[in-house]
Amino acid sequence: MHKIPNIAVIRLALYAKHLEMLHNDGVELVSSVKLAKMCGANPAQIRKDLAYFGQFGVRGVGYYVNDLLNALKEVMGTNRTWRLGLFGVGNLGKALLGFEQFAQRGFIFTAAFDKDIDLVGTEVQGIEISQSEDIKEVIKGPGCFDIAVLATGADRAQDCAMRIVEAGIHAILNFTPIRLVVPENVFVENVDFTVRLHALCYSLTTGSDVTQRHPR
Amino acid sequence: MHKIPNIAVIRLALYAKHLEMLHNDGVELVSSVKLAKMCGANPAQIRKDLAYFGQFGVRGVGYYVNDLLNALKEVMGTNRTWRLGLFGVGNLGKALLGFEQFAQRGFIFTAAFDKDIDLVGTEVQGIEISQSEDIKEVIKGPGCFDIAVLATGADRAQDCAMRIVEAGIHAILNFTPIRLVVPENVFVENVDFTVRLHALCYSLTTGSDVTQRHPR
DNA sequence: TAGATTGTTAATCGATTAACAATC
DNA sequence: TAGATTGTTAATCGATTAACAATC
Numbered sequence: 001m002h003k004i005p006n007i008a009v010i011r012l013a014l015y016a017k018h019l020e021m022l023h024n025d026g027v028e029l030v031s032s033v034k035l036a037k038m039c040g041a042n043p044a045q046i047r048k049d050l051a052y053f054g055q056f057g058v059r060g061v062g063y064y065v066n067d068l069l070n071a072l073k074e075v076m077g078t079n080r081t082w083r084l085g086l087f088g089v090g091n092l093g094k095a096l097l098g099f100e101q102f103a104q105r106g107f108i109f110t111a112a113f114d115k116d117i118d119l120v121g122t123e124v125q126g127i128e129i130s131q132s133e134d135i136k137e138v139i140k141g142p143g144c145f146d147i148a149v150l151a152t153g154a155d156r157a158q159d160c161a162m163r164i165v166e167a168g169i170h171a172i173l174n175f176t177p178i179r180l181v182v183p184e185n186v187f188v189e190n191v192d193f194t195v196r197l198h199a200l201c202y203s204l205t206t207g208s209d210v211t212q213r214h215p216r
Numbered sequence: 217m218h219k220i221p222n223i224a225v226i227r228l229a230l231y232a233k234h235l236e237m238l239h240n241d242g243v244e245l246v247s248s249v250k251l252a253k254m255c256g257a258n259p260a261q262i263r264k265d266l267a268y269f270g271q272f273g274v275r276g277v278g279y280y281v282n283d284l285l286n287a288l289k290e291v292m293g294t295n296r297t298w299r300l301g302l303f304g305v306g307n308l309g310k311a312l313l314g315f316e317q318f319a320q321r322g323f324i325f326t327a328a329f330d331k332d333i334d335l336v337g338t339e340v341q342g343i344e345i346s347q348s349e350d351i352k353e354v355i356k357g358p359g360c361f362d363i364a365v366l367a368t369g370a371d372r373a374q375d376c377a378m379r380i381v382e383a384g385i386h387a388i389l390n391f392t393p394i395r396l397v398v399p400e401n402v403f404v405e406n407v408d409f410t411v412r413l414h415a416l417c418y419s420l421t422t423g424s425d426v427t428q429r430h431p432r
Numbered sequence: 433t434a435g436a437t438t439g440t441t442a443a444t445c446g447a448t449t450a451a452c453a454a455t456c
Numbered sequence: 457t458a459g460a461t462t463g464t465t466a467a468t469c470g471a472t473t474a475a476c477a478a479t480c
Contacts, residue, residue, distance in 0.1 A: 005471065006426040013414040031437065040395075043437095044473055051439060059438040060480035076414055077421025091314045095307035096409075101393055105410045147416055171416040173409070177317055187419040189412040189427045193312075193389070194321045196405040198229040198292055200363055200387040203403040205293025210222040211405045221447065247461065259461095260449050267463060275462040276456035439478080448469070455462080 008049040012072050014039055019069040031062040085111040085145035087160045088152030089119055089129055096149060097125040111143035132160055135167045147171040154178050224265040228288050230255055235285040247278040301327040301361035303376045304368030305335055305345055312365060313341040327359035348376055351383045363387040370394050
């Protein structure tokens, strides 16, 4: 079997997003051509991407929106709720706790950590704030979570990452500018807004569009 | 001349980031091999990417950190300050206003807009909040800006985008989940945290790493 | 059946990497 | 000069798109 390109997996999430929109609009059937138009993609690419994971369509007919959506969710592992643990309840952290899109798409915060002793014990958005030193205790209870969201200051980032890894968490969404050093079996996604801004700067300066139509 | 791949431009920003770190550490000279190691890239790729824009190194010697950094900044258009205008001063908006990495890398907010009449006229992080209806007035004064940062609710996104475009702004960093419809000559970068989370979900579920080592 | 659309192979395209002459 | 490293070409690799048989 051929290797599945990472980028194809990422596109599945895009397809799922648009299928959800179709589903909400009561559309039951969609062709690769129609879906491609919505996603700004190529119909052949959609069919190819899907083919990596199975056969989800009906020849001569198209794809049943609901069936395909459920199939993709299963493939992506998003046919369940994922629990998030926030590290760093500053401006960005608070914004992330209240970020509606997370809840809408099945991501819920179950724990939050901050270094500030005055914050510890208080609640933000219904989540009690703990010290990151207590992570091992917290994940034994209702504060258990699957994915760490790192929004601390740069100085605390690597430290926190180590505690996260030691506690047995294997996935980190990293909003700090630090390139985290973690074991091989820990997945890290780096989010850097400034890189996106640089793309806009280049585009504005040169007039040549280097933005990406689609988020990654 | 060959077309420059978008991805190469994005990588320049990565190189610049690491060159800045080297510069801060007092390092004066770096080879493509050393820089590649820092960036997690391939030395041949670095040399190739640079070659799209000129010759910045010295054969047998390497690259002078400061010279290359300045050259890259000029190429990227980041050898200047860029002014940002915020739309939507909610949780996320406030977090962005206070986001240190922006200021550090030459991006400063000069204007902020919100629909909430109670907020209008007040100051957040030293920036006076206006109504987005008044954008044309605001950009005539000290609130003038180059790039719009869109952090409104989904329902206001397209509306705001149209006002932004009408006011003559040609670049939007879009934090809303809406796929904005804008004229061809307007650049849009979409930021979608949930896509990143989906990559982590897939990686955790399948054990196959589809995260990207480097932010885009 | 005729029309439509998938699944899949083959062709194209583009990006990455290796190799090496140029040259400090 | 000998060693090192760039700039650039050629080779490789992988991803995208086109084409079409399969089939509803």
